[in-house]
Amino acid sequence: MLKNYFKIAIAVLRRRKFFTFISLFGISFTLTILMVLTAFIDKVVNDDYPDKKRDRSLYISHIELRGKESMNSSGLSYYFLHHYVTKMRTPVKVAISSGYSSTNTYVNNRKIVINYKYTNADFWDVLDFDFIEGKPISRQQIDNADRVTVISEDMKKAYFGNDDSPAVGKYIEADNVKYRVCGVVKSLPITSYLLYSDIYLPVTTSKTKLDADKGYMGNYGAIILAKNTGDVSKMKKEYADIVAKLPIPGKEWDHINSHADSYLEGYVRTGNENSSGVAIAFGAITIFALFVMLLPTLNLINVNITRIMERSSEIGVRKAFGASSKTLVYQFLVENLILTLLGGIIGVVLSVIVMYFINDAEFIANLDLSLNFTVLAYALFTCIFFGLFSGVYPAWRMSKLNIVNALKA
Structure with a gap:
């Protein structure tokens, strides 16, 4: 069954190349920004050269x-x-x-x-x-x-x-x-x-x-x-x-x-005595990440809804032959996950390319960005979240399509 869903998903993506390009571009571009930013923060915060005794050090600055x-x-x-x-x-x-x-x-x-x-x-x-x-x-x-x-x-x-x-x-x-x-x-x-x-x-x-x-x-x-x-x-x-x-x-x-302070506290201390600055820094990064993800997510939802309306006759036929709403929702979510994972793969490749050019240009000397396993894990999690979140509402809309109206479309 999953193999059939994969074949259908690839066929749908190839049929509507423009919508596929928009979706893949939004996903890969967003992930590239997040992964490069995450790699930069990871390098700045976690690189312990030369203070390798950071776990038992405090900083007074x-x-x-x-x-x-x-x-x-x-x-x-x-x-x-x-x-x-x-x-x-x-x-x-x-x-x-x-x-x-x-x-x-x-x-x-x-x-x-x-x-x-x-x-x-x-x-x-x-x-x-x-x-x-x-x-x-x-x-x-x-x-x-x-x-x-x-x-x-x-x-x-x-x-x-x-x-x-x-x-x-x-x-x-x-x-x-x-x-x-x-x-x-x-x-x-x-x-x-x-x-x-x-x-x-x-x-x-x-x-x-x-x-x-x-x-x-x-x-x-x-x-x-x-x-x-x-x-x-x-x-x-x-x-x-x-x-x-x-x-x-x-x-x-x-x-x-x-x-x-610990190293991280000292790095982000704001001068506000009611806060070390760590919560503010993580909050700002989280808000930025959510904002960056929100726009392509909304775009992907709209594209998916458009794709559903164009496939209404196909959905109507499948319902007429006994396909349940649950089966159709599951199929569409799988299609969306495949789309976002493809976008994620492209995003990873673009991130590696961007980091290579940043390192080669030496915008910050001796700061070499790299794609580590932590960043890659975040990227994969983001892809899965992206695919599920942006596919839930369109899939629900698809499951509610009336058979007769769908066949007339």
């Missing part, structure tokens, strides 16, 4: 001073992180790094933009960078304020060229200072904004005195690492207790907000 009429929010000062966070009892390591800043340098009359970031020694213990050459900056080098640097693979190619000679031991100039390269790491995409940089420098080589400003606000952030996953909640509570006891600077402020 912002502090907010809030008053009745004003609010001020920024990164944290090195003084705050060094004076309060590094003295926490629960974390075993506290990785401190600045936000990345940019400077221009010139090599063989070529201008190169270099993004640089300052780090402490624990930064290299908490994070698991893949070293292509050399090794991380040592604690002794940081204590001695040695002018050394770890650079990205992309920066090595941009600054020293594409030859295979080692970059370790050579010098790179940034912000009018020469640093000796001690290591080369696999590059990060800019979407990893907490960790991304072209070169990493010892925090002690910063031109700004680290403890000169004893305020809370600055350009630094921290990753605090627990001994095990069971200590993460303790670590979160300990930091919350520290923030709650902070002296409030100035009469214009009445509250201080800062959080030790």
Whole structure:
């Protein structure tokens, strides 16, 4: 029976090529958008390079001073992180790094933009960078304020060229200072904004005195690492207790907000103290996905109704020869599922092609989109849902057709 339904479905699709094209285009185009978007989100959220200890890490990146009429929010000062966070009892390591800043340098009359970031020694213990050459900056080098640097693979190619000679031991100039390269790491995409940089420098080589400003606000952030996953909640509570006891600077402020977040919470935090931002982010993505799916679904319903009315005489004949409404509904739903699955296959192929061109064009360097099994499972589920949802109402309309009126059509 199912084989006959499949043959009938293929015959119907081939008979009305225009309607088939519209339906397949709507399904495949919608799935391509959703799958590329899902692949992007999956890459940004789930790619754990180089913070592979994310399950026992918390991220501190912002502090907010809030008053009745004003609010001020920024990164944290090195003084705050060094004076309060590094003295926490629960974390075993506290990785401190600045936000990345940019400077221009010139090599063989070529201008190169270099993004640089300052780090402490624990930064290299908490994070698991893949070293292509050399090794991380040592604690002794940081204590001695040695002018050394770890650079990205992309920066090595941009600054020293594409030859295979080692970059370790050579010098790179940034912000009018020469640093000796001690290591080369696999590059990060800019979407990893907490960790991304072209070169990493010892925090002690910063031109700004680290403890000169004893305020809370600055350009630094921290990753605090627990001994095990069971200590993460303790670590979160300990930091919350520290923030709650902070002296409030100035009469214009009445509250201080800062959080030790999981990676996802930190990425989507909105500043609204009543919400971490995760629910808002997922809600926005869900609404967008439903909106994108709604238009082709309505289009497919209308196309299916039109196809039913054109096949009214066929339906009338089948009813006259004893076919039940249940049989006809089942046949039409199978036809619709076949149509949506074909559209899904086309959508998967288009998604792979689009991702290939996005990766090849390097719109975001080092962010390589890929079609993984999770995305593929979502796509198949969407196809099945698409086919059933868009076929229920047309199938119900078909089952209610009167035999006599259908044969007269």
